[in-house]
Amino acid sequence: MLTGEGAAIASQNEKPKAKPLWGNRFTAWFLSMAVNLGLPLLPLGVEYALHDKQVSASNLVLAASMYSISTGVVSRNSIFLIFSLFACIFYIAVFGFSLSVINFNDSYNAVWVIGASFLINAMIKFKYHVIESQPYNDFSLRSE
Amino acid sequence: MDFDKILAFLPMFGSIVATLAVMISLRSRMHAEKEFVKAIEYELETLKAHSASFGEAHELRQLSPSVNESQKITTSVSDPFDIDLHCISDDVESKLKALEDLKNKYFDSLAYLASTRHSDSDVIIRALNHLEDGDRRQINQTLSKYTESGRVRYLETVLDRVAKAIASKGKVSIF
Numbered sequence: 001m002l003t004g005e006g007a008a009i010a011s012q013n014e015k016p017k018a019k020p021l022w023g024n025r026f027t028a029w030f031l032s033m034a035v036n037l038g039l040p041l042l043p044l045g046v047e048y049a050l051h052d053k054q055v056s057a058s059n060l061v062l063a064a065s066m067y068s069i070s071t072g073v074v075s076r077n078s079i080f081l082i083f084s085l086f087a088c089i090f091y092i093a094v095f096g097f098s099l100s101v102i103n104f105n106d107s108y109n110a111v112w113v114i115g116a117s118f119l120i121n122a123m124i125k126f127k128y129h130v131i132e133s134q135p136y137n138d139f140s141l142r143s144e
Numbered sequence: 145m146d147f148d149k150i151l152a153f154l155p156m157f158g159s160i161v162a163t164l165a166v167m168i169s170l171r172s173r174m175h176a177e178k179e180f181v182k183a184i185e186y187e188l189e190t191l192k193a194h195s196a197s198f199g200e201a202h203e204l205r206q207l208s209p210s211v212n213e214s215q216k217i218t219t220s221v222s223d224p225f226d227i228d229l230h231c232i233s234d235d236v237e238s239k240l241k242a243l244e245d246l247k248n249k250y251f252d253s254l255a256y257l258a259s260t261r262h263s264d265s266d267v268i269i270r271a272l273n274h275l276e277d278g279d280r281r282q283i284n285q286t287l288s289k290y291t292e293s294g295r296v297r298y299l300e301t302v303l304d305r306v307a308k309a310i311a312s313k314g315k316v317s318i319f
Contacts, residue, residue, distance in 0.1 A: 025301075083158060090155060106148070109155055110155075112159055113155050113159045115159075116163045123167065124166065126170065131173060131286075132298050134290075134294070
C-alpha cells in the first residue's frame with residue numbers, strides 16, 4: 001500500500017482492475033495445454049485404447065504434421081514457422097504415401113517430433129501465459 | 145546412407161535442435177524478467193533514498209529562521225558576514241527546492257505506477273535503461289507485442305513481483 005502523499009495521489013487515479021494472480025496464470029497455462037495440446041492427441045489415445053494398444057504409423061504421421069504446424073503458428077519466430085511448415089509438408093507427404101502402401105509401418109520418427117512439439121509448445125505457452133500474463137479463458141482479450 | 149533413413153533422421157534432428165533453442169530462449173527471457181524486476185526495485189529504492197534526504201533538508205529549513213536571527217545579530221557586528229549568510233541561506237533554499245521537486249517526482253512516479261501501470265512511466269523507462277542490451281530487447285519485445293491493456297497487465301505482474309521482493313527484504317511495502 002502507498003502511504004501518505006503517494007496514497008493520496010494514487011487514490012485519485014485509482015480505477016477498478018482485474019488483478020492476475022500466479023494461480024490464474026498457471027490455470028491459463030494448464031487450460032491452454034489441455035485444450036491445444038491434449039485434445040489433438042485424443043484420437044491417438046482412442047486408437048491406442050481400442051486397437052490392441054497399438055497406433056498405426058499413418059495416424060502418427062498425421063498427428064506429427066498437425067503438431068508441427070501448430071507449433072510454428074503459435075511461435076512468434078518466423079524461422080520456427082518456416083521449419084514447422086517444412087516438417088508439416090513432409091509428414092503430410094508421408095501420410096499421402098502411406099495411403100498408397102498396404103503395409104505402411106514406418107512413422108519416420110513421428111513420435112519424436114510429436115514429443116518435441118509438445119515440449120516446445122508447452123514452453124512457448126509458459127512464456128505467454130505465465131511470464132507475460134496473457135489470459136487464456138478470457139476470450140474478450142484473446143486478440144491481444 | 146539410405147535415403148529413407150536420412151528422411152527419418154532430419155525431422156528428429158530438427159525437433160531436438162528446436163527444443164534446445166526454445167529452452168535457451170525461455171531461460172534468457174526469464175533472466176531478463178529477473179533483471180527487470182531488480183532494475184525497477186533499484187529505481188524505487190533510489191527514489192526513496194532521495195526522498196529520505198528531503199527529510200534532512202526539511203530539518204535544515206527548520207534551522208533557517210535561527211540562521212536569519214544570527215544573521216541579524218552578525219549584521220549588527222560585522223557587515224562582511226552578512227553576504228556569506230545570505231549565500232548559505234540561498235543555497236539551503238535551492239537545495240530544499242530541488243529535493244522537494246525530487247520528492248514530488250518520487251510520489252508521482254509511485255502513484256502513477258500504482259494506479260496506471262503505464263509502460264511510459266519514468267521508473268519503467270529508467271529501469272529499462274539499466275538493463276543490458278539483450279535483456280532490454282527481450283522486455284521491449286514483450287511490451288511491443290501487446291496492446292495497451294496487455295502491457296498494463298504484464299507490468300502489473302512485474303510490479304507485483306517487485307513489491308513482493310521489497311516486502312521480502314523487510315522494507316516498507318510500496319503497493
